[in-house]
Amino acid sequence: xxxxxxxTERLEEFKxxxxxxxxxxxxCGLCTMRVSSHCPGCGQGNRPCRAARCAMERGIExxxxxxxxxxxxxxxxxxxxxxxxxxxxxxDMQKAAEIGIAAxxxxxxxKVELLERLLAEYNSGRxxxxxxxxxxxxxxxxxxxxxxxADRETAGLPLKxxxxxxxxxxRKTADQHGIELKLRKKSK
Numbered sequence: 001x002x003x004x005x006x007x008t009e010r011l012e013e014f015k016x017x018x019x020x021x022x023x024x025x026x027x028c029g030l031c032t033m034r035v036s037s038h039c040p041g042c043g044q045g046n047r048p049c050r051a052a053r054c055a056m057e058r059g060i061e062x063x064x065x066x067x068x069x070x071x072x073x074x075x076x077x078x079x080x081x082x083x084x085x086x087x088x089x090x091x092d093m094q095k096a097a098e099i100g101i102a103a104x105x106x107x108x109x110x111k112v113e114l115l116e117r118l119l120a121e122y123n124s125g126r127x128x129x130x131x132x133x134x135x136x137x138x139x140x141x142x143x144x145x146x147x148x149x150a151d152r153e154t155a156g157l158p159l160k161x162x163x164x165x166x167x168x169x170x171r172k173t174a175d176q177h178g179i180e181l182k183l184r185k186k187s188k
Contacts, residue, residue, distance in 0.1 A: 124163035
């Protein structure tokens with residue numbers, strides 16, 4: 001049997017190829033903690049969670065590769081959010097399994113670029129979480145379209161007005177899908 005220290009050292013060495021998509025289905029590249037450089041992403045030297053420990057023991061890169069997926073780890077995973085929305089966690093895992101991790105990662109790279117653009121050009125200091133959730137839950141085309149329209153409609157406006165306009169546009173698009181652009185807190 002391994003000592004606790006040996007097990008901890010082994011977990012701290014846990015590394016993954018894809019820092020944008022966590023093994024449990026969260027889009028780490030769109031997380032406010034990663035955007036703020038507070039977290040490198042799943043399996044990038046941070047403290048592994050229960051899913052990471054399981055994946056490491058099984059030698060898999062993503063939970064959807066496991067024959068037991070979805071397991072009890074996912075029983076209540078989408079009921080509330082952490083620093084990033086968990087709302088599409090299972091759907092994103094399914095999409096990655098269907099189109100392949102390379103195609104899914106390419107989409108995530110584009111979403112990260114869109115988020116970076118929103119933060120650079122439309123963030124007055126209060127929109128980071130909202131933009132992260134919007135890019136995570138809306139399609140690439142919807143976010144790209146919102147940016148293109150806002151670019152035309154807000155040219156020359158002060159940043160605060162541009163941020164207000166973008167927030168309104170993203171909320172309107174989300175409302176059309178019945179999506180609320182806010183993190184769901186765990187009830188105590």
